[in-house]
Structure formats: structure tokens, C-alpha cells
Amino acid sequence: MMDVMEIQPEVADALADRRPVVALESTIITHGMPWPDNLDMARQVEGDLRAEGAVPATIAVMGGKVRVGLDAAALEALARTPDAMKLSRADLAACIATGRSGATTVAATMICAARAGIEVFATGGIGGVHRGAETSFDVSADLQELARSPVTVVCAGAKAILDLPKTLEVLETLGVPVVAYGQDALPAFWSRDAGLTAPLRCDSPAEVAQLLAARTALDLSGGVLVANPIPEAAEIPHATLAPLINEAQKDADDKGIGGKALTPFLLARLAEMTKGRSLTANITLVRHNARLAARIAAAIVRAGER
Numbered sequence: 001m002m003d004v005m006e007i008q009p010e011v012a013d014a015l016a017d018r019r020p021v022v023a024l025e026s027t028i029i030t031h032g033m034p035w036p037d038n039l040d041m042a043r044q045v046e047g048d049l050r051a052e053g054a055v056p057a058t059i060a061v062m063g064g065k066v067r068v069g070l071d072a073a074a075l076e077a078l079a080r081t082p083d084a085m086k087l088s089r090a091d092l093a094a095c096i097a098t099g100r101s102g103a104t105t106v107a108a109t110m111i112c113a114a115r116a117g118i119e120v121f122a123t124g125g126i127g128g129v130h131r132g133a134e135t136s137f138d139v140s141a142d143l144q145e146l147a148r149s150p151v152t153v154v155c156a157g158a159k160a161i162l163d164l165p166k167t168l169e170v171l172e173t174l175g176v177p178v179v180a181y182g183q184d185a186l187p188a189f190w191s192r193d194a195g196l197t198a199p200l201r202c203d204s205p206a207e208v209a210q211l212l213a214a215r216t217a218l219d220l221s222g223g224v225l226v227a228n229p230i231p232e233a234a235e236i237p238h239a240t241l242a243p244l245i246n247e248a249q250k251d252a253d254d255k256g257i258g259g260k261a262l263t264p265f266l267l268a269r270l271a272e273m274t275k276g277r278s279l280t281a282n283i284t285l286v287r288h289n290a291r292l293a294a295r296i297a298a299a300i301v302r303a304g305e306r
Helices: 009-016 037-051 072-079 090-096 106-117 141-148 164-175 205-217 240-254 261-271 279-303
Strands: 005-007 021-024 055-062 065-068 085-087 101-105 120-122 151-153 178-181 200-202 224-227
Touching: 005 009, 005 106, 005 178, 005 205, 009 021, 021 037, 021 106, 021 164, 037 055, 037 279, 055 072, 055 090, 055 106, 065 106, 085 090, 090 101, 101 106, 101 164, 106 141, 106 151, 120 279, 141 164, 141 205, 151 279, 164 178, 178 205, 200 205, 205 279, 240 261, 240 279, 261 279
Parallel strands: 005 065, 021 055, 021 120, 085 101, 120 151, 151 224, 178 200, 178 224
Antiparallel strands: 055 065, 055 101
């Protein structure tokens, strides 16, 4: 992988010294938010990680190489790349082989983080089972990747635009531990409660680290999903969002929008319908997840020193 992967010296040094490192995806920059909000958010999230004592490792493919950690110039260049490929497991290698640039989804970020030796990854929300998947078969590769790559993913739950009960069922079938942080209810991205009970609960970074250590002792493959509820002040209640999501989904159906284009369309449509409130909440939850991810990464390091 070293022929196609370039690890930023700061990240490489932190990994070598067993200091906390947290991976960050890049699709949220290129496909999840408009310019210049995307760059502001990316800078804020990296700053949040540093404030918690962790080294940020934003991951993207640039010029046919996986870049693990982006300097300021590369981060801005990525934020200004509207035609970046949206990369998952299926097309990550193709992007590298053709020398193109692309942004990593949750699945692709997990693949690259695992190969770089990064154990914790912070994002907004994972992909999952889309509404109507019983006929469209539209299921995110994120779910399979959680069962494959040994990376702990800290998020605010699956995106609320998805079929959350089916997403939870698929994760259970794949053997992925789904942990609600600090509460019993499963959070739903912009909302603290999806109306579902999470299978597992942890109340501290140390508890998460203990869970991971036990999984390692049992030689269990794959990752762990830590669902961190959005702060109450930024929450948009599920009852408020549900009719808007239905309307946005109908708009997508009427326009024939699906596949990789569906999630960016729905997020943009919801930002429009909520007059930017969903975008503000999105930024808040990503930063909140980054801070928790940094604490979990630090707890893992401490556990390894014992």
C-alpha cells in the first residue's frame, strides 16, 4: 500500500509514537456541504481534534494517491474540487489507477484508515438502508465495511433520511456492535432519538476502549459503531424532520435521482427546506463526534500502556 498511500509526516510520527490519531472522511467536504461552509467545517473539526490532544488525519485521494492527513493547502484544494469522485470500496482502486482525485465515503475512509494503522474515525453519520430498498436494493457499502475493517466509527447514528429500523437489522446481521453513547435510545443524526433502542450502551471513552480490548482478545473482525447523540441545543426533533424527509424523498423520486447522487440531493434539499438549520446542526454534530472520537483514541492509547 505504501506505493499508493502517502501518510503525512505529522500523522506518521503520531502513529509511531502511539499518540491518539483520528481519521476523518472527505466526502462530507466535497459532497456534503457547499463552499465555503465545507472548508470552514473541515478546519473546525481538525481544530477540535487538536484541542483534545489528537492528531487529525483527513483522508482523500489526490493525484492518484491516498493521502492520509492533508495540509492546509491540500484541504482547501479539496474543498474547491466540485468534480471529485465519490469513493467507496468499489471504485477506490479505480480512482488511484487512473490518477484521479476523489473524496472518501465512510467505507473508503475505513479501508484507508485500517491500512494506515488508525483505529478511530469520526464522521457525521453513516450510510445505510435507503427507503424503498426492498425494491431498489439501495444499501450503503458502509454497512459491509463496518463488518470488515477494524476501525471504531464515531458518528451521530445513521443519516435520518434512511430506513433506520432496516439499517439496524442489517448491522445486527453483520455482527457489528452498535453502541449508543450516554443514552439507551439510538440517535438519528439531527435527532437525539430515532424511536429505537440501541443494542448496546457505553457512558465513557474508557468503556468503549474496554469493549474494543475484549473484541481484540476474542479475535473478532470488523469495527464498532459508536452513535453519539447531537447536543440538545442543536437538535431538530424527529417529528419535525419526518415530513420534510418524506417530501425530499418524493422530490428525488420524481426527478429519478438515486445511487450516489441521492444522499447529497436529500441533504441539500433538507438544508433548503429548513432554511439552513439542518446544515448548522450537521456541522455541530460532526464537531461533537470529533471531540468524542479524540477521547476514545486517547483511552485506547492509555489502555495499551497498561
